[in-house]
Amino acid sequence: MGTRRLRQLLDFVFPPDPGALRLLAALRATLAGVLTFLLVMLLGTVATIPDADRILGFALALFITATVRDGTPRQQLITTAIAPFAAFAAATLAALLLDQPIATAAVIPLIMFAATYGASRGPRYASLGTVAVIAYTIGLVTRLPPDTLPMRFVVLMIAAANAAVIRRVLLPEKPQAELARLSRAIDAGIRNVLDKIAAAITSGAWTERARADLQHDLRRLSETILLAQGRVAALSGEASAEKAHVRQLLKIELATERTARVALRDLGTPADQTSLLASLQAVRRGETPAPSESTARLSATLGLLSQVMHDPPEEMVTASTPPSVSARSGLRPALQTAIAAGLAILGGNLVSPNRWYWAAFAAFVMFQGTHSRGESLKKGVQFMIGTLAGVVFGMLAATLLSGHEMLSMAAIIVAVFLAFQANAAAYVVMMFWITVILGLLFGMLGYFTPDLLLMRLEEAATGAACGALVATLVMVRRDGTAALEARLAFLRALRELLRSASGALLDDKSQLGLAAQILTAAQRFHDLIALSQNGGYRPAGLASPREKTERDRILLLEPIEEWASELGNLALQPAELDDPTLIRSVRETAAHIDETLADLIDRWATASPFTQVPSEPAEDLGATPRGEIANRAARLLLRIDTALVNLASR
Helix, strand or coil, X not given: CHHHHHXXXXXXHCCCCHHHHHHHHHHHHHHHHHHHHHHHHHHCCCCCCCXXXXXXXXXXXXXXHHHCCCCCHHHHHHHHHHHHHHHHHHHHHHHHCCCCHHHXXXXXXXXXXHHHHHXXXXXXXXXXXXXXXXXXXXXHHHCCCHHHHHHHHHHHHHHHHHHHHHHHHHCCCCHHHHHHHHHHHHHHHXXXXXXXXXXXXXXXXXXXXXXXXXXXXXXXXXXXXXXXXXXXXXXXXXXXXXXXXXXXXXXXXXXXXHHHHHHHHCCCCHHHHHHHHHHHHHHHCCCCCXXXXXXXXXXXXXXXXXXXXXXXXXXXXXXXXXXXXXXXXCHHHHHHHHXXXXXXXXXXXXXXXXXXXXXXXHHHHCCCCXXXXXXXXXXXXXHHHHHHHHXXXXXXXXXXXXXXXXXXXXXXXXXXXXXXHHHHHHHHHHHHXXXXXXXXXXXXXXXXCXXXXXXXXXXXXXXXXXXXXXXXXXXXXXXXXXXXXXXXXXXXXXXXXXXXXXXXXXXXXXXXXXHHHHHHHHHHHHHHHHHHHHCCCCCHHHCCHHHHHHHHHHHHHHHHHHHHHXXXXXXXXXXXXXCHHHHHHHHHHHHHHHHHHHHHHHHCCCCCCCCCCCCCCCCCCCCCCHHHHXXXXXXXXXXXXXXXXXXXXX
């Protein structure tokens, strides 16, 4: 029990990071900030630069490095080059409005509206909006006059240049290396799954905890494979390379999930135990299990998994863009953000006429990356928990390090690294470290008092309360609405995938976008799962009818997504459909599926629960004789068609 609790605590503080992607991103951001801070200090020996501009350069280098997420290196460089101008415009506005408190406050909701709306239009606008909000807020904190603006522009250009140097020269992004690390993480994930199965075979049965641990490992493996698919999409410049690697990843995921499902249903007889354990150990070591006389279905499934894992990888080439993701309308969250920020400014003024911007910032973050009322409220609670813990620790750290600038800077660097390493994977932890950073920064600037962090807590609570009020009463987007939209987005992606897969099978022609469509459908389903988890649904015994309906629908969609992925996998292989009866069956089934999906997309409501369709074990995922592909594809289409008809009839 103690070890399990410790593992959960470590996972919370240091969230799992397959492939060390967040670790490297945090390292890049931290190095860019530190390099900028040192260069600005050096520049300060020959020019007059306020200490506050060191902080501005440090912060902007961090956020430029961390938030630029365009699809290609060229687009990333363009966004990085534009970022200092957006930051300078915001800093200039803050400086010019210093003596006009009403105008200063009135601008905040407008900037936050633009940043939130821009985030829905693409990664470039999301990055520029974030940089502008940070620059304006720092301008309000430091209150530097307009005559310092020329050197501030120089500082911002240094920050952007360092961000570019770190990301393109010193620590460039290497999708090939990242994919290799993710592949090792996938292997480790498979070994974890096999270890859970081996433990169950040894004990002779599954316990509830063992089942939960296995499902946890499967979810983590699926997330890692999804990251790897994203890396493949970023790498592949030729359709053949992209198809081969997406197909290989899909094979591994499907084979591992099938192995786990078979094991959950049937661990074999006691006579099978020795043989099964030997096969498990062989697959775990990356070897092919010896032929076995075991009658357990698990034995054959392990042989399949071993075969899939030994498929030779093909050489990859560099680089194109990942599959595009359609932007959701950002008008609703942008208006909510602006209204919440305005209310927070009014409420924050009651707490402190000089620190109200903290309340506005708290309201701002509640609507970033959220899609419903429940998600916004949950993020507000996480913001408060992280801030409260950070205030306690930050007061202690700032008091101990008061007067020791270099030690404070070292502590800030460590805290910045830990904050960016947590990032969106552990929002509470990130807010904890950001609050600690603020305490240390104010200590370095020479005006830290414990009351200052307590005031930040009060302002944060005010901003969160205003955000919660707006999320609950203004342009409310309920969790059910968000879930419905996520389901419809998945159905649209599913329809495109099935159209392309069926077309490839029927016409025997390569579909260049098919691999990307497989990845997009998987991502849409992953988004749907994440949204249902973030909705804060209660345990099954306490769930409302709507929550039970949501769970039932996801259970129904899960096998459909799996079958569609396998169908896409088949369509990426060369196929020969020469049986007229089979061709007619495939064509008619595909047409009926398309009509059913079109009808569902048009009229899907959230009124009644659906029963679960059991996920039937599929056939061999390895290399398939060309004549067998048609039969398997037809069976998969019939399963999908049956499940969708069941769904549409409710």
